[in-house]
Amino acid sequence: MTPSQGSAGDPRPAQARAVKLLARKRLTAYRAAGIIATVTVSVTIIGGLLITLTDPANFPNIGAGLWWAIQTVTTVGYGDLVPTSATGRLVAAFVMIVGIGFLTVITAAITSTFIEAARRRIEGHATDALSSKLDHIGARLDAIEAGLKNSGAPPA
Numbered sequence: 222m223t224p225s226q227g228s229a230g231d232p233r234p235a236q237a238r239a240v241k242l243l244a245r246k247r248l249t250a251y252r253a254a255g256i257i258a259t260v261t262v263s264v265t266i267i268g269g270l271l272i273t274l275t276d277p278a279n280f281p282n283i284g285a286g287l288w289w290a291i292q293t294v295t296t297v298g299y300g301d302l303v304p305t306s307a308t309g310r311l312v313a314a315f316v317m318i319v320g321i322g323f324l325t326v327i328t329a330a331i332t333s334t335f336i337e338a339a340r341r342r343i344e345g346h347a348t349d350a351l352s353s354k355l356d357h358i359g360a361r362l363d364a365i366e367a368g369l370k371n372s373g374a375p376p377a
Contacts, residue, residue: 251330253326253329253330254326254327254329254330257322257323257326257327258323258327260319260323261294261319261320261322261323264294264315264316264319265287265290265291265294265316265319266287266290268286268290268293268294268312268313268315268316269283269286269287269288269289269290270286270287271286271312272286272289272290272304272309272312272313273285273286275304275306275309275312276304276305276308276309278305279302279303279304279305279309280302280304280309285302289304290316293313293316293317294316294317294319294320294323295320296317296320296321296324
């Protein structure tokens with residue numbers, strides 16, 4: 222079987238399949254927010270588990286690791302639990318970056334919603350005004366044509 226053939230035993234990397242799956246639909250702010258939220262929840266859970274494994278002195282159980290991951294991904298960071306191992310700090314850095322990305326995309330999605338609503342409102346008013354002007358122009362043209370008919374001049 223060649224790499225270009227698709228089947229259950231597809232030898233292509235998982236990343237290529239994931240990109241193909243994500244590319245099927247147009248990326249919107251809501252879709253991006255959903256993808257980022259899924260990644261964020263996954264990274265939070267995995268980060269909580271990894272920090273427990275990499276820094277057991279500071280994170281003696283999974284509950285402490287998950288609590289720390291939630292604090293970190295939401296950028297609260299009380300400071301009551303802090304990784305001290307190099308691997309733990311690397312996990313922490315990744316969780317922090319994902320948390321910042323999550324907040325950024327959520328903020329962008331909300332802002333996009335407000336801007337789109339305002340754009341629709343403005344376009345609605347502009348469309349109403351344009352429609353009114355076109356109706357007025359149509360009425361004036363009807364009056365001009367009627368005047369031309371009454372004057373006996375041939376219409377253009």
